[in-house]
Amino acid sequence: MKQSMLAFLEEKEGHLKEGSRMDKVQMLEEKILKVVDRIKLLTDENKTLNSRVKALEDELKKKESQLESLKHNTKEIDKLSADLNKLQQEKEGTKGQIESILKELESVGL
Incomplete structure (x- = not known):
């Protein structure tokens, strides 16, 4: 009986x-x-963040391109402005020459 009880307890302990x-x-x-x-x-969050980073990088490239275009346009405007100033100075010089010629013509009676 002791052995069967011991075997039962060991079996129960094994199940536990x-x-x-x-x-x-x-x-x-x-x-x-x-x-x-x-x-x-x-x-999934990483994919979403990577998509946002890609979109921001694309937007940055677009803005950088626009900035380069603006820089180019600014250079063109500066060049045209310098050309305009030069032409205005030439115009003033020519106007002065014409006025001088007209005065000479008046002085000779023409």
Whole structure:
């Protein structure tokens, strides 16, 4: 009877150990599933952030291109402004020459 009782207790202890192992395995599986879900969430967030970064990089390139265009236009405007000033000075010089010629013509009686 002692042996059968001892065998029964050992068998029951084995089942308890097996049960606690199964509980641990189940808990670990649940934790692993949570980690996998978190990784999926972070992966999706990373894709979203990468898309936003790409869009911002594209916008930056566009703005840089516009800035270069504005710089080029500014140089052209400066050049045209200098040309205009030169032409106005030439015009004033020519006007002065014409006025001088007209005065000479008046002085000779024409």
